[in-house]
Amino acid sequence: xxxxxxxxxxxxxxxxxxxxxxxxxxxxxxxxxxxxxxxxxxxxxxxxxxxxxxxxxxxxxxxxxxxxxxxxxxxxxxxxxxxxxxxxxxxxxxxxxxxxxxxxxxxxxxxxxxxxxxxxxxxxxxxxxxxxxxxxxxxxxxxxxxxxxxxxxxxxxxxxxxxxxxxxxxxxxxxxxxxxxxxxxxxxxxxxxxxxxxxxxxxxxxxxxxxxxxxxxxxxxxxxxxxxxxxxxxxxxxxxxxxxxxxxxxxxxxxxxxxxxxxxxxxxxxxxxxxxxxxxxxxxxxxxxxxxxxxxxxxxxxxxxxxxxxxxxxxxxxxxxxxxxxxxxxxxxxxxxxxxxxxxxxxxxxxxxxxxxxxxxxxxxxxxxxxxxxxxxxxxxxxxxxxxxxxxxxxxxxxxxxxxxxxxxxxxxxx
Amino acid sequence: xxxxxxxxxxxxxxxxxxxxxxxxxxxxxxxxxxxxxxxxxxxxxxxxxxxxxxxxxxxxxxxxxxxxxxxxxxxxxxxxxxxxxxxxxxxxxxxxxxxxxxxxxxxxxxxxxxxxxxxxxxxxxxxxxxxxxxxxxxxxxxxxxxxxxxxxxxxxxxxxxxxxxxxxxxxxxxxxxxxxxxxxxxxxxxxxxxxxxxxxxxxxxxxxxxxxxxxxxxxxxxxxxxxxxxxxxxxxxxxxxxxxxxxxxxxxxxxxxxxxxxxxxxxxxxxxxxxxxxxxxxxxxxxxxxxxxxxxxxxxxxxxxxxxxxxxxxxxxx
Ligand code: HDD
Ligand code: HEM
Ligand code: HEM
Numbered sequence: 001x002x003x004x005x006x007x008x009x010x011x012x013x014x015x016x017x018x019x020x021x022x023x024x025x026x027x028x029x030x031x032x033x034x035x036x037x038x039x040x041x042x043x044x045x046x047x048x049x050x051x052x053x054x055x056x057x058x059x060x061x062x063x064x065x066x067x068x069x070x071x072x073x074x075x076x077x078x079x080x081x082x083x084x085x086x087x088x089x090x091x092x093x094x095x096x097x098x099x100x101x102x103x104x105x106x107x108x109x110x111x112x113x114x115x116x117x118x119x120x121x122x123x124x125x126x127x128x129x130x131x132x133x134x135x136x137x138x139x140x141x142x143x144x145x146x147x148x149x150x151x152x153x154x155x156x157x158x159x160x161x162x163x164x165x166x167x168x169x170x171x172x173x174x175x176x177x178x179x180x181x182x183x184x185x186x187x188x189x190x191x192x193x194x195x196x197x198x199x200x201x202x203x204x205x206x207x208x209x210x211x212x213x214x215x216x217x218x219x220x221x222x223x224x225x226x227x228x229x230x231x232x233x234x235x236x237x238x239x240x241x242x243x244x245x246x247x248x249x250x251x252x253x254x255x256x257x258x259x260x261x262x263x264x265x266x267x268x269x270x271x272x273x274x275x276x277x278x279x280x281x282x283x284x285x286x287x288x289x290x291x292x293x294x295x296x297x298x299x300x301x302x303x304x305x306x307x308x309x310x311x312x313x314x315x316x317x318x319x320x321x322x323x324x325x326x327x328x329x330x331x332x333x334x335x336x337x338x339x340x341x342x343x344x345x346x347x348x349x350x351x352x353x354x355x356x357x358x359x360x361x362x363x364x365x366x367x368x369x370x371x372x373x374x375x376x377x378x379x380x381x382x383x384x385x386x387x388x389x390x391x392x393x394x395x396x397x398x399x400x401x402x403x404x405x406x407x408x409x410x411x412x413x414x415x
Numbered sequence: 416x417x418x419x420x421x422x423x424x425x426x427x428x429x430x431x432x433x434x435x436x437x438x439x440x441x442x443x444x445x446x447x448x449x450x451x452x453x454x455x456x457x458x459x460x461x462x463x464x465x466x467x468x469x470x471x472x473x474x475x476x477x478x479x480x481x482x483x484x485x486x487x488x489x490x491x492x493x494x495x496x497x498x499x500x501x502x503x504x505x506x507x508x509x510x511x512x513x514x515x516x517x518x519x520x521x522x523x524x525x526x527x528x529x530x531x532x533x534x535x536x537x538x539x540x541x542x543x544x545x546x547x548x549x550x551x552x553x554x555x556x557x558x559x560x561x562x563x564x565x566x567x568x569x570x571x572x573x574x575x576x577x578x579x580x581x582x583x584x585x586x587x588x589x590x591x592x593x594x595x596x597x598x599x600x601x602x603x604x605x606x607x608x609x610x611x612x613x614x615x616x617x618x619x620x621x622x623x624x625x626x627x628x629x630x631x632x633x634x635x636x637x638x639x640x641x642x643x644x645x646x647x648x649x650x651x652x653x654x655x656x657x658x659x660x661x662x663x664x665x666x667x668x669x670x671x672x673x674x675x676x677x678x679x680x681x682x683x684x685x686x687x688x689x690x691x692x693x694x695x696x697x698x699x700x701x702x703x704x705x706x707x708x709x710x711x712x713x714x715x716x717x718x719x720x721x722x723x724x725x726x727x728x729x730x731x732x733x
Binding site for chain 2: 114
């Protein structure tokens with residue numbers, strides 16, 4: 001395996017993309033909770049609700065840091081490892097990513113910095129407005145990145161001139177069904193994730209009889225409500241995507257003839273990638289069923305007024321976030337492997353998309369980033385669980401008691 | 416439209432060097448400027464959340480290169496692949512250090528992330544130095560000239576960091592440093608201010624050495640050497656001012672000018688393949704960006720105004 005740079009590059013992309021998505025999905029899922037929580041706290045001038053916002057916001061930030069780090073690596077990895085894709089589709093595929101980075105991330109990160117810094121220093125409406133911008137741009141990022149990803153699956157809106165794709169129809173690119181359905185499916189899936197994480201953390205504290213300001217009672221109800229509301233849209237957007245399967249992209253035949261396309265697809269064995277995708281597909285549907293069950297049980301308990309009391313249900317909820325995480329990774333594995341052997345369906349094969357690099361370089365870049373990612377992702381999850389269990393008193397955004405600043409008895413570092 | 420794209424890209428890169436020079440440079444100087452746990456905490460909260468607003472300039476620049484100048488991407492990024500991998504690794508660890516360091520309170524944890532912040536910042540500065548050197552020398556990143564360029568750029572990063580530290584490291588809660596028990600509480604800030612002069616002299620020496628290698632060895636700038644020399648002369652002037660008695664006071668502005676010099680030199684002196692994207696792409700990106708530009712400017716200006724104050728010693732990043 002180590003002698004095949006292509007396999008390494010594919011595996012590396014899959015691992016970084018998967019890691020990125022694990023964090024990004026929680027960002028997308030948690031942001032609306034924080035936004036509405038902060039809106040209500042601001043409207044009511046309610047300090048108790050604001051403490052809850054600080055708690056969820058602290059988790060959001062710990063998670064967000066890793067989302068940024070992995071996103072940066074994704075972006076540079078696209079530039080360094082997939083030069084073939086850029087040579088041919090630079091003007092079409094990278095344009096939405098350029099908009100994403102320029103507009104969405106530029107604005108998102110800046111305003112998140114303001115939001116972090118603005119606690120206790122900004123007017124409450126300005127502070128709320130900062131988070132509104134953060135939420136809106138997070139969803140805008142997801143849209144633009146899925147424009148790029150949808151284009152790979154169903155390339156539309158361009159012509160090939162001198163071997164390069166030139167964008168001719170922005171409208172078709174922006175309304176690509178493969179983009180819009182994925183956007184609906186991925187964002188509602190992220191809401192399932194966010195809802196279950198909020199419910200799980202709340203359930204953990206309720207099970208231990210810990211409920212400062214009633215925030216965890218509110219958390220378990222709102223988390224389950226959002227989950228229940230998102231369950232059907234998830235399957236509707238997901239199921240509709242089956243209708244696209246097997247459709248030829250409208251641009252088929254422009255860079256390769258029908259015979260050449262057929263030959264590439266015949267030569268492709270499928271193999272392990274195909275099997276991984278199938279496993280992903282099965283896991284996704286199984287997890288959906290389980291989530292629907294959890295949501296239904298939660299609603300019933302709520303109606304009979306047992307939601308805040310039944311411990312066994314709380315402990316079930318504590319472990320429920322695994323379901324949407326597994327489903328999200330499975331869904332992506334299904335989508336991305338389903339496109340193989342193509343990077344851009346019927347135009348560019350994955351082998352041609354890769355940068356020419358020596359096996360040594362591929363191994364170096366692979367091991368460097370895979371190890372770094374494994375360490376950072378593990379540390380971030382450990383921190384998330386730690387802060388979630390600690391509750392609002394010890395959160396990273398909790399106002400800290402005045403501590404002595406430079407304590408001379410502590411050791412002095414010199415390295 | 417095409418010229419707008421070029422100006423946009425140049426602006427983003429210059430903006431990145433000038434703004435991110437502050438947090439990268441300060442991270443480089445961490446072991447030197449901050450020794451006690453309290454000083455370290457303040458230094459990290461001086462860098463963050465500032466870095467959130469500065470690295471987006473680079474993210475934006477990469478996006479623009481990818482979307483609008485694919486040929487440039489080949490020339491710059493793919494040609495210097497190992498350097499960019501190193502930059503990426505340095506970036507990753509430095510940011511990880513900034514995010515994670517404040518999350519737990521024990522010496523080993525904080526010490527580990529201090530190392531990540533410092534090493535990552537040095538890697539970033541050196542990496543950008545090598546990129547600048549490689550571009551100016553016409554693709555010979557290991558020639559004496561390119562290496563001398565790299566050393567100069569590293570010194571400029573450190574200078575910028577020291578100038579930033581002189582402002583941001585003043586304790587917010589102690590208006591009168593001398594009044595506190597235990598001596599001079601603004602020590603980090605004072606050390607940083609003092610360091611600007613030495614660093615400016617060091618950078619000037621490195622610049623001189625670069626000029627000598629350009630004159631006497633291979634790998635000297637191709638393209639437009641006169642433009643490169645003009646930028647170098649400007650940089651020498653700025654560094655000279657910073658080395659003087661008034662250096663520490665002026666360093667906030669002079670270090671910014673100095674940081675702008677490397678990307679400006681590359682833009683003026685090197686013939687880069689800036690064939691902008693075809694009309695369709697430019698229009699799409701233009702329409703998508705135009706409504707957001709005011710928001711971007713508002714956010715950046717707002718952030719820098721808030722961060723002009725000295726760093727807090729408590730908060731998310733402290
Ligand atoms: C919480 C997460 C989650 C859940 C519960 C589901 N999915 Fe999903 N699915 C995703 C998260 C996801 C995803 C990670 O968001 C994907 C990857 C790309 C995309 O657009 O969404 C995805 C992709 C995806 C695709 C696109 C594959 C392709 O384009 O090749 C289909 C057809 C489905 N899903 C179908 C379903 C069905 C029928 C589900 C329920 C029974 C379902 N998904 C549950
Ligand atoms: C090729 C694929 C991708 C690339 C190149 C990419 C690139 C990036 C980059 C560079 C960042 C950090 C920017 C910053 O704030 O400094 C980021 C963050 C983010 N990405 Fe991605 N990304 C990709 C896939 C995705 C996917 C599939 C989604 C969601 C559907 C997504 C949504 C987001 C969001 C919401 C953020 C904000 C940061 C966070 O929430 O943690 N990205 N991405
Ligand atoms: C929306 C942003 C994304 C874009 C633009 C994108 C693009 C790409 C590209 C260019 C490749 C390499 C070429 C290829 O194999 O076709 C790839 C492969 C892959 N990506 Fe994505 N990707 C995105 C999101 C994701 C996410 C979130 C995952 C999560 C698991 C993922 C999983 C994979 C996998 C498993 C492969 C390898 C497929 C294989 O080689 O069999 N992708 N993707």
